[in-house]
Amino acid sequence: xxxxxxxxxxxxxxxxxxxxxxxxxxxxxxxxxxxxxxxxxxxxxxxxxxxxxxxxxxxxxxxxxxxxxxxxxxxxxxxxxxxxxxxxxxxxxxxxxxxxxxxxxxxxxxxxxxxxxxxxxxxxxxxxxxxxxxxxxxxxxxxxxxxxxxxxxxxxxxxxxxxxxxxxxxxxxxxxxxxxxxxxxxxxxxxxxxxxxxxxxxxxxxxxxxxxxxxxxxxxxxxxxxxxxxxxxxxxxxxxxxxxxxxxxxxxxxxxxxxxxxxxxxxxxxxxxxxxxxxxxxxxxxxxxxxxxxxxxxxxxxxxxxxxxxxxxxxxxxxxxxxxxxxxxxxxxxxxxxxxxxxxxxxxxxxxxxxxxxxxxxxxxxxxxxxxxxxxxxxxxxxxxxxxxxxxxxxxxxxxxxxxxxxxxxxxxxxxxxxxxxxxxxxxxxxxxxxxxxxxxxxxxxxxxxxxxxxxxxxxxxxxxxxxxxxxxxxxxxxxxxxxxxxxxxxx
Numbered sequence: 001x002x003x004x005x006x007x008x009x010x011x012x013x014x015x016x017x018x019x020x021x022x023x024x025x026x027x028x029x030x031x032x033x034x035x036x037x038x039x040x041x042x043x044x045x046x047x048x049x050x051x052x053x054x055x056x057x058x059x060x061x062x063x064x065x066x067x068x069x070x071x072x073x074x075x076x077x078x079x080x081x082x083x084x085x086x087x088x089x090x091x092x093x094x095x096x097x098x099x100x101x102x103x104x105x106x107x108x109x110x111x112x113x114x115x116x117x118x119x120x121x122x123x124x125x126x127x128x129x130x131x132x133x134x135x136x137x138x139x140x141x142x143x144x145x146x147x148x149x150x151x152x153x154x155x156x157x158x159x160x161x162x163x164x165x166x167x168x169x170x171x172x173x174x175x176x177x178x179x180x181x182x183x184x185x186x187x188x189x190x191x192x193x194x195x196x197x198x199x200x201x202x203x204x205x206x207x208x209x210x211x212x213x214x215x216x217x218x219x220x221x222x223x224x225x226x227x228x229x230x231x232x233x234x235x236x237x238x239x240x241x242x243x244x245x246x247x248x249x250x251x252x253x254x255x256x257x258x259x260x261x262x263x264x265x266x267x268x269x270x271x272x273x274x275x276x277x278x279x280x281x282x283x284x285x286x287x288x289x290x291x292x293x294x295x296x297x298x299x300x301x302x303x304x305x306x307x308x309x310x311x312x313x314x315x316x317x318x319x320x321x322x323x324x325x326x327x328x329x330x331x332x333x334x335x336x337x338x339x340x341x342x343x344x345x346x347x348x349x350x351x352x353x354x355x356x357x358x359x360x361x362x363x364x365x366x367x368x369x370x371x372x373x374x375x376x377x378x379x380x381x382x383x384x385x386x387x388x389x390x391x392x393x394x395x396x397x398x399x400x401x402x403x404x405x406x407x408x409x410x411x412x413x414x415x416x417x418x419x420x421x422x423x424x425x426x427x428x429x430x431x432x433x434x435x436x437x438x439x440x441x442x443x444x445x446x447x448x449x450x451x452x453x454x455x456x457x458x459x460x461x462x463x464x465x466x467x468x469x470x471x472x473x474x475x476x477x478x479x480x481x482x483x484x485x486x487x488x489x490x491x492x
Contacts, residue, residue, distance in 0.1 A: 003057040006070040009045040009084075010120045013037060017112035021105050031095050034108055038091050038115065042084035045119060049077045056125040065184060068132065071125035073187065074487035075262070075330070079122035079254050082334055086246050086341060087115050089462035093241075093345055096458040097352055103147065110143045111242075118247045121254065127185040127263055131168075131175055134216070134255060138164040141248055145232050156231040163218050163228040170215025171255075177208045178263050187258055189490040191265020198268075206274040209264050213278050216259055219252030221308045222315060223285040230296075230304040241344035246337050249307060253314045253333055257326065266321040276411055279319045283418045285312035290425035297359050299347045302429055303340070306383065309422055310336050316415055317398045325401040327488040331481065332394035335473060339382045339391055342466035346376040349459050354452045359433055364440030368452040371460055373437045375467040380430035382470045385423050390473035393481070395419060 016037045025033060049072060056071030072080065094111065098104050117137045124130035138161065146157035178185055181201070182192035198205055214225065221229040229249070242248075260266065269275050289309030296302040314336070317329030349372045350356055350365065366373035382389035385396075402415040454460060473480065486492035 003053040003055045003071070005044070006048055006053065006057050006072065006123055007059065009041050009048060009080075010070065010116050010123060012044065013041045013112045013116035013119075017109045017116070020109045020112070027099075027104070030105065030108070034112060035088065035091060035095075037112065038088045041115060041119075042088055045080050045084040048072055048123075049080055052077065062128065066128050066179070067126065068129050069125040070120070070123045070129070072123055074490075074492035075254075075257060076122050076124075077492075078330055078334065078484065078487060079250070080119060082250070082337055083115070083118055083122060083246060086337060087242075089465060090242055090246070090341065092458050093348075093462045096456055097348055103149075107144070107147050110140050113140045114144065114242070114247055118251060121251045124187075126187060127175055127178055127258070130255060130258060131171060134171070134219075134251065135164075135168050137219075137248060137251060138168070145234075148234065150234065152231075152234045156228070156234050159231050160228040163225055167215045167218030167225065170211040170218075172215075174208055174212030174215065174259065174263075177205060181205060182263070185263075187262035189262060191261070191263055191268070193263075193265055193268060202268070205264070205268065206272060209259075209269060210274050210277055212259055212264075213256060213281070216252055216255035217281075217315065219248050220256065220311045220315060221249060221252070221285070221289075222312060223281055223288055223308075226285065226289070226308045229308055230292075230301045232304070241341045241348065246341060249311050250333060250337060253311055253318075253329070256315060257318055257329060260318055260321070261326055270321040275319070275321060279316065279411065279415065282312045282316040282319050283415060285309065286316065286418050286422050290422040290429075293429040294425050296429075299350065299357055299359055299362070299433070300344070302359065302433075303343050303347060306343075306426070306429065307340055309426070310340065310383070313395065313398060313419075313422075316418075317401055320401040320405050320412070322401060322405060323485075323488040324397070324404050327481070327484050328394060328397035328401045330484045330487065331397050331477075332391075334480070334484075335382070335390040335394045335470070338466050338469045338473075339379045342375060342463055342470070343379040343383070345459065345463055345466070346372050346379065349455045349463070352459070353455055359436065362433060362436045364437070365452065366434075366437035367440075369454045371454045372463065373434070375463045376437075377434050378467045378470055380434055382474065383430055384426045388471075388474045390470045390477065392474060393477045395423070397481075 052072045056069045058067045058069040060068050062068060098107060117133055117140055120133035121130055124133055142157050142161050145160050146153050181194060181197045183194060184192050218225045286309050289305050293302050293305035296305055314329045314332045317325045356362060382391035385391045399416050399419055402412045405412040
């Protein structure tokens with residue numbers, strides 16, 4: 001396949017979303033147009049992965065040896081396939097959820113453009129391209145956060161914007177240093193830094209890596225820059241599901257993978273003070289997110305704090321600075337996307353069907369919405385890390401990476417303790433929801449609530465597919481893990 005075709009899945013949804021408000025379509029035709037657009041984009045993206053061109057494609061030349069270019073490698077292919085599978089189902093769910101909302105055409109315009117921008121991050125050939133798409137993601141997704149136009153939504157969008165701009169500044173410093181000390185911004189397994197150029201500036205480069213870890217990690221809600229994520233839960237559920245499970249937060253984790261394994265390289269970091277620093281940041285994020293999730297009584301914000309914790313599971317794997325760690329991080333990046341988007345969709349279905357937003361309002365709702373809460377139990381058990389569910393596979397690999405590192409770094413054994421603590425906290429904040437819903441106190445369901453039912457097929461189909469995927473990978477993840485292992489070892 002010619003490398004020029006890499007442009008199509010990136011440009012198509014951006015242009016399609018941009019022109020959609022100009023078409024003045026009826027709701028039914030607009031939804032049909034959107035679903036076809038998203039499905040075609042996904043098909044093109046998967047085709048690019050299956051027939052991956054050897055060379056990249058330069059969209060335009062910036063200056064010197066800096067190009068705005070696309071290329072697919074193994075890591076990018078994993079992220080592309082994840083996005084391409086989830087987005088059509090998320091769009092289908094959004095049709096029903098947004099049916100009675102205002103300004104839906106502008107909402108879906110930005111929602112669709114976000115798809116193309118996220119694919120651009122996944123398919124970027126170099127750090128310059130990824131950085132530009134990364135900042136464009138902020139611009140297209142900030143409208144989605146403010147869409148309700150309430151005081152809380154406007155405040156949340158400003159907080160999200162401030163955090164993202166600050167992270168962009170840190171990330172830009174890293175971009176400059178990679179240009180100076182690497183000579184190229186292309187993604188190369190093992191990194192691009194030239195020790196001859198670095199000379200006596202090793203400490204400076206390590207400080208820059210720490211700043212960049214925080215800079216790109218802002219979108220992954222890494223401690224202490226996680227404050228924007230729970231506040232963003234005021235956005236409509238199709239937005240929070242994608243922000244917290246796929247587009248924004250996973251782009252942050254993906255960018256840290258690129259930064260660590262394809263720009264700076266692990267040799268300069270492993271065993272140094274900055275290695276311990278980024279591991280500590282990831283562990284603090286896990287502790288903070290899982291503890292706050294237990295305390296939070298708002299259903300969606302509880303899941304948001306859970307996301308803070310689970311994103312740093314990915315980063316904890318990445319900071320092991322080993323192929324086993326990268327494998328574990330990629331596995332949780334994939335599995336958590338299905339678990340968390342499903343859990344958010346369950347919370348959205350509850351809000352859509354019953355108007356209930358707090359955990360203590362969910363008593364007995366499973367009797368009214370059995371499909372939604374059955375799938376929520378599946379997602380919840382997987383988040384805990386119970387065997388036979390997908391979450392167990394990725395968490396086991398993170399722990400294995402920590403034990404492997406522990407031979408040279410006793411500090412890594414603390415990571416295992418953090419994983420066990422987080423599993424306990426996850427069991428508390430997940431099972432309290434499930435027990436309330438399925439085993440309520442007598443008299444907790446009022447007569448006025450008898451009309452509450454499961455949502456229609458547009459919401460149930462994505463939930464069913466996500467739950468099936470979580471079970472399928474829990475029972476048979478080896479084919480996928482072989483692919484991820486090859487990517488981590490640089491042979492795919």
